[in-house]
Amino acid sequence: MRLTKTSLLLLAVCLVAGPLLAQTDLPTDYLTPAFHASRRDALRKAMPDSSVTVVFAYPTRVFSQDVDYFYHQNPDMYYFTGYKEPHSVLMVFKEPQVDSAGNSFTEILFVQKRDPRGEQWTGRRLGIEGVQSKLGIKTVMNGSSFKTFPVDLSKLKILMEELPIDVPDAKNDKADLADLIAQFREKTAMPADYHKDKRFDLRTFSQITGALREIKTAEELLLLRKAVEISCLGQNEVMKTVRPDMSELEIQGLHEYIHKRYGAEGVGYGSIVGAGENGCILHYMENTKTKVGSSLLLMDVGAEYHGYSADVTRTIPANGKFSENEKIIYQLVYDAQEAAFKTLKDGSTWTEAEKVSRDIVTNGLIKLGIAKDKADARKYYPHGLGHHIGLDVHDRSNYGKLQKDMVITIEPGIYIPEGSNCDKKWWSIAVRIEDDALITETGYELLSAFAPRSVEAIEKMIAEQSVLDKYKLAPLKSAEKKAF
Ligand code: GLY
Ligand code: MN
Ligand code: MN
Secondary structure, X not given: OOOOHHHHHHHHHHHHHOOOOOOOOOOOOOOOHHHHHHHHHHHHHHOOOOXXXXXXXXXOOEEEOOEEOOOOOOXXXXXXXXXXXXXXXXXXXXXXXXXXXXXXXXXXXXXXXXXXXHHHHHOOOOHHHXXXXXXXXXXXXXXXXXXXXXXXXXXXXXXXXXXXXXXXXOOOOOOOHHHHHHHHHHHOOOOOOHHHOOOEEHHHHHHHHHHHHOOOOHHXXXXXXXXXXXXXXXXXXXHHHOOOOOOHHHHHHHHHHHHHHOOOOEEOOOOXXXXXXXXXXXXXXXXXXXXXXXXXXXEEEOEEEOOEEOOEEEEEEOXXXXXXHHHHHHHHHHHHHHHHHHHOOOOOOHHHHHHHHHHHHHHHHXXXXXXXXXXXXXHHOOOOOOOEOOOOOOOOOOOOOOOOOOEEEEOOEEEEOOOOOOXXXXXXXXXXXXXXXXXXXXXEEEOOOOOOOOHHHHHHHHOOOOHHHHOOOOOOHHHHOOOO
């Protein structure tokens, strides 16, 4: 919608009527203010003396002309505050600070100012009072106060991430993210190459936030469990309804419909639905093939539920039966994944899991005559075994030993693109099996066990009926028209 006469009239009515009413009927399982407060306390505890942590919101991004992409908050900002709006900056101080009125504080969040006119177009804002009452943060100011806010940063070590780049600067807003960053640079007399200035400590920021975020609290685990279960339900429904004449796009839509049906707001990354050769592109996101056909269909799709992202891949035969060659490759990947699972427990290492699983793939590919040696095998399995998941799909972690309450993916794969230096019969076979595991004291819990993994279990699921089977749509009328 653009600014037409009608919308101006509506806007005038709204301005007279006052600010938008608060939203009702919201989900009740968001992270609590107490969770975010506990994370800030843990951060403060881990910070070195005389330091401040500074976290900026992510920038907004243009999708097309005057339309922005759906806004996604910086996961660090969300973790420490629960604040989901752009144009904001958080400061957490190690030692209490005192403002001009003599009030002491250890943290301050600068937020977007409330603006009924702006909110009518781009959505409700919490503003100072909303953040105080809903997120429980005491010291909150509008971004417009950041410039003159009297705090001496010159004697503090500043823990921060790389500053965001290419930040749009709205000329009619003097407190948008671009301004907050410029003012921060000024306040701290930040040199252009701040990485070389010891006052700005990117490494300690990354270590502390990695150490905090890699261990999930009970509240986080609940949200991650939901994200993963929902993603599995999407995989299952697609398995039950898939047909070779479906398009990659339709299958993507079915996954994402199921996600939303269960309350997941979005996806943790662009959904990957690649049939046949497309499965060989690791982060394939075009999903434009009009018929998935009878080859293997690789579906790497993760729901994002209240900020937490799952990451689950299933590779299935769209016609319901794995061919003999597909089965051989699939089984190799499956065995590699099983071997990795067996190593998982509190205190185990990524190196160990990586080695046992990669050895299975390497030896298998050599035995089948697909790879000549270890280096050759690497070409067919060119990525690592897995990563942490959480508020980022590739979540923050220091990648030390695995510990209880970490949640990781285990995702071996084999991809044999057309033209590979092996028998043609293997070409265009691509298999990834990706599961999400919670590390426990004695082993692991497979959070994604809701979706079948073995050849037999997948074929059985595909043979089942789906509630979506009855959902028939009429063909497009405009498809009958000719362009000229
Ligand atoms: N879906 C991205 C990944 O598996 O890492
Ligand atoms: Mn992954
Ligand atoms: Mn994935």
